[in-house]
Amino acid sequence: MGELTFAGIDGIIILSAFAIIMLVIGYFSGRGEKNIHESLTGYYLAGKNLGIIALFFTLFATQYSGNTIVGYAPTAYRTGFSWLQSISFMTIIIGVYLLFAPRLYVIAKKRNFVTPTDWLEHRFNSKGITLLAIFLMLWGLGNYLLEQLVAIGQAVSGMTGGTIPYQIAVLAFVFVMLAYEWMGGMKAVAFTDVMQGIVLLIGIFAFVAGGIYLAGGSFGSITQFIAETEPAKLAVPAAEVNINWFSMLILVGLGASIYPHAVQRIYAARSEKTLKKSFARMAWMPLLTTGLVFLVGIIGIKLFPGLEGGDSEQLVGLMANEIASINSFFYWIMIIFFGGIVAAIVSTADSVLLSFSSLISNDVYGKFINPKASEHRKVMVGKIVGIIAIFGLLWIAWNPPGTLYEIFVLKFELLVQVFPAFVLGLYWKRLNGKAVFWGMVIGAIVAGVLTFTGNKTVYGIHGGIIGLSLNFIICIVGSYLSSASAKKDPVLEEDMNVVNL
Known part of the structure; x- marks a missing residue:
């Protein structure tokens, strides 16, 4: 993010205020809720009673983190107008949600699901599919949590002008996060x-307004500057870039929609009506968030030309320093805004950690290690393992592996392999469990090999998409060559008969 040279002690005060507010929220969320720590549903799904405001904002926080600002703006700076794709894939995520969320909600409410793999176990009755899905989802969550931990350290260190070192920043807010999550759960x-x-x-609108003011007062002057100095960032992208664009749309659109913590928010809605209203409002958010962050990166091209590689990752902090110098109003808006960015990153991390611990407690421990355990014991196991996982990831976060964007891409390659089983299984009765299992295995192997051998794309197509294509083919062809997995289960028949292909 870069150091905010204007912040200093004021930044520390604002960060402390946000930390205290989060702790107070955690305390009052758990106070008076007798069953919140005794029940998986109470702790991990807020008793399935989230109203429209809380559900909308928690869906918003799931899809957009403070890291969206810190990481996406530099990407727009480096790539230019082709990064408009970021708006598109955020929009596609909402479309994919609407494809399956209402139907899944009805089934989840009826069958009292807690985690995403509860649906897969109910649909296929296969330990192999359940274990593989747990692994792929934990992989995605682990990478996402690592991304947030890296971003917390960079954001706090930058906001305090380096007064609070990276490692201390991560530790301090991790303890805050663990404390309020322990007290109040979802x-x-x-x-x-x-x-x-x-x-x-509020802050992103002020940030864009301040940036445009510094850049000359009009967006036209910014695009003219780019045309004169870096025309490649305005040019029509090459064919491989366009292919990569569409590959990214599919990878993120399908992968992000089945984030375990996103699926659990579907489960947590008070009603189907509440869920649909929240998604209807979410449809506007790509323009108001990712769209404005894209503008930040484009404005930065004029304000700070010539930044390359790691230097471009400091763009948001550099711009904030300049915007804060306009007047006292922008000074305090920037400090509060960046405090909000830190809080947003922490808030995204807590969602991921909560989902991670639920998979451990309900799926790994509750289904395979100790099926007779009480719900209270499962919740405690999830909390403890979550803490252990956090400190394991902290060890990695001391030496961040690549830019935030590279970490962002990494998690989707394997997570997206769960999509055919998860969503196709909702609508196609014939989908066969064995075909699903081998589709996930082959898709994950192909995606993993391409990703970890450095071949993240082939002619612009992501390794995860190549693996997903093979996954779909195996699922469909294998299902037609086999008998339907749901053929004699009356309970599953009842669920699948809502819509049938």
Whole structure:
């Protein structure tokens, strides 16, 4: 993010205020809720009672983190107008949600699901599919959590002008996050999402306004400057870039829609009507968030030309320093905004950690290690393992592996392999469990080999998409060559008969 030279002690004060607010929210979220720590549903799904405001903002925080600002703006700076794709893939995520979320909600409410793999176990009754899906989802969550930990350290260190070192920054906010999540579970997470969502929305408008003011007062002058100095960033992208664009749309659109913590927010809605209203409002958010962040990167091309590689990652901090110098109004808006960015990153991390611990407690421990364990014991196991996982990832976060964007791409390659089983299984009764299992295995192997051997794309197509294509082919062809996996289960028949292909 870059150091905010204007912040200093004021930044520390604002960050402390946000930390205290989050702890207070956690305390009051758990206070008076007798069953919140005794029940998987109470702790991990807020009792399935999230109203429209809390659900909207927690969905918003799931899709958009403070890291969206810190990481996406430099990407727009480096690539130019072709990064408009970021708006498209955020929009596609909403479309994919609407494809399956209402139907899944009805089944989840009826069958009392807690985690995403509860649906897969119910649909296929296969330990192999359940274990493989757990692994792929934990992989995605682990990478996403690592991304947030790296971003917390960079954001806090930058905001305090280096007064608080990277490692201390990560540790301090990790302890804050663990404390309020331990006290209030998803309810605390959702209410902190409301706070940081409001701050981010107000702050990003002020950030763009200040940037345009510094760049000459009009967006036309910015595009003219780019045309004269870096015309490649305005040019029509090459064919391989366009292919990569569409590959990214599919990878992110399908992968992000089945984030475990996103699926659990579907489960947590108070009603199907609440869920649909929240998604209807979410449809506008790509323009108001990712669209404005894209503008930040484009404005930065004129304000700070010539930044390359790691230097471009400092763009947001560099711009904030300049915007804060306009007047006292922008000074305090920038400090509060960047405090909100830190809170947003922490709030995203807590969602991921909560989902990670639920998969461990309900799926790994509850289904395979100790099926007779009480729900209270499962919740405690999830909390403890979550803490262990956090400190394991902290060890990696001390030496961040690549730019934030590279970390962002990494998690989708394997996570997206769950999509055919998860969504196709909702609508196609004939989908066969064996075909699903081998589709996931082959897709994950292909995606993993391409990703970890450095061949992240082939002619612009991501390794995850190549693996997903093979996954779909194996699922469909294998299912037609086999008998339907749901052929004699009356309970599953009842669920699948809502819509049938």
